[in-house]
Amino acid sequence: MNEIIQKVTAEIIQRSAKSRALYLERIAKARGHGVNRNKLGCSNLAHAMAPMEENEKTSLAGMQSPNIAIVTAYNDMLSAHEPYKLYPTLIKRTLMDIGATAQVAGGVPAMCDGVTQSQPGMELSLFSRDNIAMGAAIGLSHNVYDGALYLGVCDKIVPGLVIGALAFGHLPGLFVPAGPMPSGISNAQKAKVRQDFAQGKVSEDSLLKVESASYHSSGTCTFYGTANSNQMLLEMMGLQLPNSSFVNTNTPLREALTAHAAKTILSMTDLSGTYKPIAKIISEKSFVNAIVGLMATGGSTNHTIHIIAMARAAGIILNWDDFDAISKVTPLLCKMYPNGQADVNHFREAGGMSVVISQLLDAGLVHNDVETIVGKGLDAYIIEPSLSGGNLSFKEGHKTSRDQSVVSSIKDPFSKEGGLKLLKGNLGRSVIKTSALKPEQFIIEAEAIVFESQESLQTAFKQGELEKDFIAVVRYQGPKANGMPELHGLMPPLGVLQDKGFKVAIITDGRMSGASGKVPSAIHLTPEALDGGMLAKVRTGDTIRFDAQKGEILLLVDKEELNSRSIEVPDLSENRHGFGRELFVSVRQSIGLAEEGASLFDVSGKERA
Structure with a gap:
């Protein structure tokens, strides 16, 4: 072993x-x-x-x-x-x-x-x-x-x-x-049409036809x-x-x-x-x-939460x-x-x-x-x-691959390391999916642009405000804030900007889709902003160093300045009702940390008090 x-x-x-x-x-x-x-x-x-x-x-x-x-x-x-x-x-x-x-x-x-x-x-x-x-x-x-x-x-x-x-x-x-x-249409074709739609290059009807040819x-x-x-x-x-x-x-x-x-x-x-x-x-x-x-398989980032929750149940x-x-x-x-x-x-x-x-x-x-x-x-x-x-x-069964372009071998792997890494720093602890990243995407140092929702980032993109290098801070997306939704809607616009040559990345206390990974994404950040995490103190214009090689995410702001900053929690009331969300208020209040499985249950299988 x-x-x-x-x-x-x-x-x-x-x-x-x-x-x-x-x-x-x-x-x-x-x-x-x-x-x-x-x-x-x-x-x-x-x-x-x-x-x-x-x-x-x-x-x-x-x-x-x-x-x-x-x-x-x-x-x-x-x-x-x-x-x-x-x-x-x-x-x-x-x-x-x-x-x-x-x-x-x-x-x-x-x-x-x-x-x-x-x-x-x-x-x-x-x-x-x-x-x-x-x-x-x-x-x-x-x-x-x-x-x-x-x-x-x-x-x-x-x-x-x-x-x-x-x-x-x-x-x-x-x-x-x-x-x-x-299998339906190729994933590359699907991803391209999604990005074209984000830029207004194709119609909604065209996008639906492509999506339906994939999920068919x-x-x-x-x-x-x-x-x-x-x-x-x-x-x-x-x-x-x-x-x-x-x-x-x-x-x-x-x-x-x-x-x-x-x-x-x-x-x-x-x-x-x-x-x-x-x-x-x-x-x-x-x-x-x-x-x-x-x-070994380059699996979903969601399992950095789910495996922990499953294990705690045992x-x-x-x-x-x-x-x-x-x-x-x-x-x-x-x-x-x-x-x-x-x-x-x-x-x-x-x-x-x-x-x-x-x-x-x-x-x-x-x-x-x-x-x-x-x-x-x-x-x-x-x-x-x-x-x-x-x-x-x-x-x-087969012990060696019949198609080395899909499944390789221990002797000749696609990468010497697995597809996920831990990121640590003064912003907290986070995970990143690295298996789909190119070497030049592992290190980014740029100004932060702060968003309180994925919709506000999408609006800024459509208005042409994001044509530059930056690190998107998308906060108040953790389990206690709004149930930690997957922020899948960020991928097409940020993918477009990345393809244009801009260095972009995401830091969030939310989740990304299990199928995401093209854009460097520090996700599941804990403690979350609503729990008083440092993410709540980031301001647009701050410099952040994002280093997936060293496993670091650093907010490059003086400690004294950070200590002087107050935390202003945005109005989250819209996340408290509609579509059944009002039935889960007590769940948000009782949910655990992302690194503990974002669960209602403790290791003995009881509900949290």
Whole structure:
């Protein structure tokens, strides 16, 4: 094993000792023996099985066979989740054929950030993660289940489901993907038309045609943003079937994998003789493997928040220093949009997760002594699913890439370091996605231009006020201020300015899209402006030094001058109502710091006071 990976893992284990022990103690107390529904009274059980068919009722009443929960994030507005409408029926039929039952325990919200980008509803996006966790817990609280299948793909949905699953860590848990849509137009073409539209060069009708040619069917969007980073993480953590994440939706292989997932969860229940709850699978090493995978693939910056929140749900305490240390020793092995022009379909064709995991194991960068849903060790994930005569089989997967322009190797990586870095300085702590940056973009020293919203920056751009080198300070975008929305609307105008030759960068206490990365962006800055962070004292005209090589963000203003400056909080009342935002006022008041996962929950799984 790599010495730094070992060192970081040991530090996490030591840091988490008390909270992890408390979590495992609580999970052990929650475990039953036999079927969990044997604790219910007759009236309770009658309610639980009232809508079922007679053969299903007989199975449940017999107390001899497992009953599996389905927690689904289905809706037919979100393309990645629309295929889930057929999954419960397929899962129930598969299990009933082998003497078990399944029930939809509950549905959870599933926002599409692609729909809400730059809209008021985006301010609920981050909060939806913890709402999803609570929704999953409510569904599972009926205590009639012996395992759970989690149906979710996209941005906040998978992290929320993982948090909910870990709260019920005594249950076996398995995640079931829906798969990506086929490839549409190239990402380069899409990005160019977006920038042309920002400059007024193309009409809205033309833009819509291009966007619709990219997002064109059921299935996950094909760029490597947060949704597909989620899928990668689930395989790195051993919670999803091997090399199954990027099999296209609505195909025979996809259906066969879903049926196989249903059968696999049965082999993990207490009745199987090989009881394997999700709390036994997930460990400190699982999360280290997840972070390594994030760095090696150039994954989403959103996971510098979500991985921390998920880990805390299992009593494991991570911080951005862990991410930074791991990134420095993890080569970048993949080039997928926004870090390149390939998409996840090209990634799968190149060998996909089988190649990535094989390369990382050979280099000693991931722990192989971990549990997974299919057995001990990540080497169980170096396989390829296929159909032959209608039968699903897993054969040895590719260990080297079939397309070096998409997936490289440890010996010849796209970069010697991973795609994310920690930035520190008198402005606070922040993260930056570096995998899509050019060398000349790593260091910028320029005057600050302060904005209190992304809309005000867009207005300044349209009025021609930004034709120069500058660092945009976009503040009061943190979790407590307005829910920490993704500021995706900043990318087209700043990309235009960058293409014109101006040196531009962003510093914000907000988030960027998981598909962003072209413009140097110091994001998730903590403490946020509304919490009294130094970002609140920056003035337009101040000089900022932005050095992604050294990992520094420095406000070059005398300490005495900074101490004399007062903080004037802008009117944020418009973020407090409309589009359901008034229902989340208490959430904003209770939310934690970005580096602590921006979560409502502490490491013991309780709500914050």
